[in-house]
Amino acid sequence: MQRPKLRRRGDGPFPLSPSMVDHSVTSIDHFGFLEDGTFKQRYLVNNEHWDQKGGPILFYTGNEGDITWFCNNTGFMWDVAEDLGAMLVFAEHRYYGESLPFGQDSYSDTKHLNYLTSEQALADFAVLIRELKRKVLGAQESPVIAIGGSYGGMLSAWLRMKYPNVVVGALAASAPIWQFPDMVPCGDFYKIVTQDFARSGLNCDVNIRRSWKAIDNISATDDGLQWLSGEFSLCSPLKKTDLDGFKAWLQETWVNLAMVDYPYEANFLQPLPRWPIQVVCKHLSFDPSSVSDYQLLGGISEAARVYYNYTGNCPCLNTSSTATGNLGFIGWYYQACTEMVMPLCTDGVQDMFEPQDWNFQAFSDECNSLFGVRPRADWAATVYGGLDIASHSNIIFSNGGLDPWSSGGVTRNISDSVVAIVIPDGAHHLDLRYNNEYDPHTVLSARIQEVEYFKLWITQARKLQIPG
């Protein structure tokens, strides 16, 4: 059943030609006139298959990281370009990658961070699209479709909601637009992570649930701490004060695995084997009642190594990071501390983690001490519509059943033209990746549907075009 893997194309670094890279000069503040500076926003373009007589533009709304990395991980757009005669554009989100409004000072303080918001980013995209249509010969009448995954998917949906004049439709893949206060239960996210482990191997979730107590037990002595550091090959030996951080690092490891539980070998957050959770769970299949804390944590360390050292090139594990350096963690944390307030919680019963309530006040205090800002819990619901998005049109929300972020996703049709596609055996925006022979049928059919909607929107747009 498990045939040898034959990737259609590499999903490692895409051979990015310098001719693909361009820049747009954009206002630092679209919503005020005191700060009248501009900055260079980077974007990538590919015209290889573009029908220059008004062929569509597929426009990736970049998320919190280097745009080349998203470009490399959005093979879907490359796969469908020829069929659609489409130009591909990947636009970098301000404050990430090379698109820094104040250069190296962009993150220096609250004042410089002030223009890092989703509204500013959407305005950047809208301005860029209008500029492309003005500048590129043949693009004046090109229908533009927004595409994005994760936070980029939220942006693509919101771009269609807020600027329907610039994009005719949006594919929002694994976009948790409802992961905001009072929209979905805060515990669903970790329940899905837990289900992924439960279904991938006998006792897998049970052993992870037991591991937290085992860590407490063993770390109670200095010898135990030393043993833990050795067993996990940690780059820096654990101190008593590191324990919460160590557990948080492990918890995030399991979450990341749930996000990238792809059916083939891939390198998104880390280089990983196919169905990585199944590989992880092989190390955690023992009968929980038959093992000591040491044996249990031995299994946990083997499991973590699947995630951190699949290549075998990693001399030690570093608990200060869990994923690719292409993501902008500080920027994203600032966004979470301002607009992107996404409550998550655990109860240790329906999920395999230590119970933790959602504590807005504590979070707000942390944000204040880190960035000098306080999150506005209710703003996202006000500005982006919350559950009430039925009056919009031409948006596909695709979600993977394995993806914890589907907890905040739109997984039911809202109307004829705001539709949901669920990919039961898909992880985080699997549909945006290159076709692969290991792809489950559900993702292949999702991609076919998505392209059908694209064609429908393009046809609609051509009919609607204002003469002159």
Place this chain on the structure above:
Amino acid sequence: MQRPKLRRRGDGPFPLSPSMVDHSVTSIDHFGFLEDGTFKQRYLVNNEHWDQKGGPILFYTGNEGDITWFCNNTGFMWDVAEDLGAMLVFAEHRYYGESLPFGQDSYSDTKHLNYLTSEQALADFAVLIRELKRKVLGAQESPVIAIGGSYGGMLSAWLRMKYPNVVVGALAASAPIWQFPDMVPCGDFYKIVTQDFARSGLNCDVNIRRSWKAIDNISATDDGLQWLSGEFSLCSPLKKTDLDGFKAWLQETWVNLAMVDYPYEANFLQPLPRWPIQVVCKHLSFDPSSVSDYQLLGGISEAARVYYNYTGNCPCLNTSSTATGNLGFIGWYYQACTEMVMPLCTDGVQDMFEPQDWNFQAFSDECNSLFGVRPRADWAATVYGGLDIASHSNIIFSNGGLDPWSSGGVTRNISDSVVAIVIPDGAHHLDLRYNNEYDPHTVLSARIQEVEYFKLWITQARKLQIPG
């Protein structure tokens, strides 16, 4: 045909009870987190006819002035409240009336003016509506309809476009959402003004067209200047350097008359007789070839007096102002100097004014010297959709055929639910005023249609309501 006037209710100052006034505490900057201050936004509420079991809310999106003045001039809402079982809310626009983000410092410099934008105002309205629905018992499920006239009408349309989650529909009366660069010809506005005068009396537009040269001729001498000052009963005698300002004041007088050419005595920009342009034109009906410059300008001065001294209480005419003090001219000028870039031009042939091109650079330079900001000519089209608004829903654009602002209005149906109502013999948002026995049939039928749409939207909203 012209029966004596019997106003149904006074359209002078509405007896505003103090219990109608309330305030909401709102972020000064909705789009950034550095400025975390709040301010008190004023709004007026009337519950007299409200069906407390989810009856609708008619929400006036305040424009550039004191909200009590708009409240007094929007009798339509008071007229239809009972039929709809509606709560009435009139929300004041930030930086106008008493809703000053920085109190008396709000206009002190560019820094303090920075939050005077339409986007911030829309966000204020959205936040206020959500707050009302949370706080007012029985309003949780109340469908909200945005209503506004002129700039307030633009805001009501844009509120529906940008926040369809908070308002189920919008009546945008006399809202020139297309009076932006490259959307409509810049000369249409003054053409309509001219047509209003041409149709209101023999030779009326011709004599006004000739008056500019007559002013030049007479003002060439000091005696002439003195004569002019006396003839117009000016509060301050004219100097040679005041001539451009004097002409601009007269030009604005004719424009204002075109805006408020109502079929009955009213006091909007000034207290005026019914069909004031007809009254004005009685002073300008002479054969242009038979009068001297002095006679011509004598007629012009009589005509101007109709506008400035209908009450007979005005001892002298003040060329530094043309209308009610309830409008916030500096604020509006700042808005014109930033986002609200509305090209207007004259050619002296199709209109009765001295030819003047639209000169963006000169305008931008003036804005820079006045406020230290430069207008962004393309921004309104980007953020508010320009001509491409077909994907929105539930918006009525009503326009009066006499109203010069209809030049930038939506006067054709865009779709089944973005519709235009034209009132051929209506001036500036006549439909928003109290019913009056002198109302032409066209405005009565417009109001009936508007209420029918309201009822349709309310029914739709109740069907769509998300359970729980």
